[in-house]
Amino acid sequence: xxxxxxxxxxxxxxxxxxxxxxxxxxxxxxxxxxxxxxxxxxxxxxxxxxxxxxxxxxxxxxxxxxxxxxxxxxxxxxxxxxxxxxxxxxxxxxxxxxxxxxxxxxxxxxxxxxxxxxxxxxxxxxxxxxxxxxxxxxxxxxxxxx
Numbered sequence: 179x180x181x182x183x184x185x186x187x188x189x190x191x192x193x194x195x196x197x198x199x200x201x202x203x204x205x206x207x208x209x210x211x212x213x214x215x216x217x218x219x220x221x222x223x224x225x226x227x228x229x230x231x232x233x234x235x236x237x238x239x240x241x242x243x244x245x246x247x248x249x250x251x252x253x254x255x256x257x258x259x260x261x262x263x264x265x266x267x268x269x270x271x272x273x274x275x276x277x278x279x280x281x282x283x284x285x286x287x288x289x290x291x292x293x294x295x296x297x298x299x300x301x302x303x304x305x306x307x308x309x310x311x312x313x314x315x316x317x318x319x320x321x322x323x324x
Contacts, residue, residue: 190225194233195273195292197223199300201237202269212241240269240276247272254315266301267309274313278320286317 201219204210216237220230240247251271252260260268274293277284290313297305 190229191232192292192295193223194225194229195236195296196299197225198233198237198240198273199266199269199296202240202273203266205241206265206269212237236273236276236281239280240272243276243279244272247275250275250316251312254312254319264301264305267297267305270296270301270305270309271312274309275316278313278316290314290317 197219201212201215204215205212216234219237220233223230223233225233248260248268251263251268255263263271270293273296274289277289278286281289290310293309293313294306297309
């Protein structure tokens with residue numbers, strides 16, 4: 179079994195992604211100061227320094243390029259307005275697209291699988307398939323440009 183195929187359900191990296199998801203969701207739904215949310219994300223966790231650094235980077239990059247990520251999602255979600263997406267689905271898609279663009283050392287399959295697993299855990303039953311389709315289209319689009 180390769181590293182890409184092993185069960186990541188209890189991995190520290192998945193925990194970091196979950197914390198980032200919670201933090202981004204908190205920022206979307208309230209007037210919380212993103213710096214305070216970020217402190218809470220890494221301060222309240224038992225993540226290693228490496229995974230704290232990863233969580234900080236993912237949180238920060240997601241916030242920095244959210245408009246760009248939303249444009250990508252909008253282009254790929256034909257016949258859907260991004261405003262109609264469940265908030266969690268939109269955040270999960272932003273996180274995955276950010277990882278795919280900004281963290282090329284993480285295998286594409288891992289990024290997509292982790293997004294699907296987050297959707298299964300935190301969103302609706304249909305969300306995982308929807309997210310998989312959008313991310314698959316994004317990967318195909320970016321590979322075609324390369």
